[in-house]
Amino acid sequence: MNFGFTEEQELLRDGVRKFLAERCPMSEVRRLSETAEGFSRDLWLETARLGWPGLAVAEEYGGAGQGFVDLVVLLEETGRALHPSPLLSTTLAGVAISDSGSEAQRARWLPGLASGETIGTVALLEASDFPGADGVRLEARRDADGLVLDGEKRFVADGAAADLFVVACRIEGSPVLAIVDRGATGLETVDVPCIDSTKRLATLRLGGVRISRDAVLSGRPGDEALERLVDRGAAAVSAEMLGAADAALALTVAYAKERIQFGSPIGRFQGVKHPLAELYVDVESSKSLLHDAAWALDQGAADASKAVSLAKAYATETFSRLGIDVVQLHGGIGYTWEYDAQLYLKRAKWARPAFGDADHHYDRAAALGGM
Template structure:
């Protein structure tokens, strides 16, 4: 029994934090938010060099063979700094190919994802479908041993930057299929939508009669439901890790403000009306950490517990970060409502993160079902 990080993981945390503090402070984040792509290609290359893009990929494909607990450490720090870029999307695309693909497919795509030359992302749902593996749309048509797919996938992260899509679809009377579609495919249109959080880019992917060859299908055709569920759980776990870092950063910024800002002769943090919501934010952060670390550990070590532990973590984090986002602005008062103060950046992130990979309604319902009700 040891609910702690090991020395290597603590070291990873320190080096990620140092790198991001130096290379991508919030001024840089704000600057990048004004650019069309929303991220820095130069920093992306540095992440690849540091081995973070391939953190969870096997060494033989250019990765460093670490687990989800290690990845959680990385993503907490990435969330803390609001670091923008297609990192989570690329990691999940790598997980899809690594966990669902053949050796041949791994050799073809994973090295590019690990060295930063490829940017990957998941395209799973259309705009009207509910979140979850049952919501994957019937956009496919069987043709020989492959498919022809047409449709519009919504909420695709980093859609305009990605050049490798993990697309989920169904054919009539079939289960889910996952396949790799590359961005140079003709009749592929990626459209980025205006988003509430400029550090998170997403949009729609439109495919018109795109041919998916058998060699691009991950696992068995029509039998991808389990892989899809696994990826959605990994997405929710990754998203929760980023939430923790951001929520903790916002809590720290607000605690500091409460110590510095003097009103009625005292720092405002002296008053219980300010002190108490900050204590609640701290408790929320602690609970998020406990739940998310356990979820990450179960992805690595205890597959039977992944669904429940991930849903508890993301359900709770969706609610808690929403609360902390509001607390951060409210305790800053008028300056919290300005463009200048940083707390607004985290508030916007909280709005983006709540529905990402399932909101609390979805996840708490799942927890209830798994809990026998």
């Protein structure tokens, strides 16, 4: 019995944390968030050389062949640093192809994603932002030599930068995941301004985009592929959330030790220390749920989906509250543009609906638990 990380995982955590502290500190995060693209191509390629986008890609396709627990370690750290990068999206595109693609499909797309040459993303949502098959209406029409996509996918993370899209659609009513290339005729992305400027959203317009039959992931049934992608997406977002939550809590605890009011550090007052203690309890407890869920995903455990839902729901509630409390506990300074508290609050807003909000995942866990 061991519910802890291995030495290698601790080394990975340390390495990522040090790299980002040095190469992408908060001043750089802010600078990048005001650029058109929102991230640095050079830094992206550098992190790719360090093996980040390939971490969970099998070695035969140029990745490091690690599991979801390792991925959680990486994403907790990029979340902690609010690192602006298409890493989460590219990772999930790779996860979808690794998990649900055929042998040939993996060989075709994974090497590019692992090396960072291809930026990938997943496009699941439409008018209804229900994360799962029920929200997918886009129909892939058959025609003589393949499929034709006509419609729109919304709230696509890193859509403007992506070279490859994992698109949820339907073929004769059945949900599938299909790979669509940036170069496809009729494909267009439209940037959508996002409350969290360290993240990028786009609408993906598909105007008669033709794809071949073998672009449909065929390693497992489409509904299953989609559900498994939602699981992995929810877990990945939770990891980023909890890293950011850790950082936001640390920022506020440090402030509570320094800020003097009524002749005393405000952290001495129970009105300040008790909410911080509660948030600590919730952050640590969410981590326990997430780490268990990641392990369950790696093991292919029967209750992995439920574990993910409990983790995403609890982490979402925790981080949403934390975003507000962090600003409030700081007082006026927390409301300013130049202070970092606001960045965490905005990240909490971004992460809440991503792959399902708390209500969605509580309902899902209830159903999976036979309620």
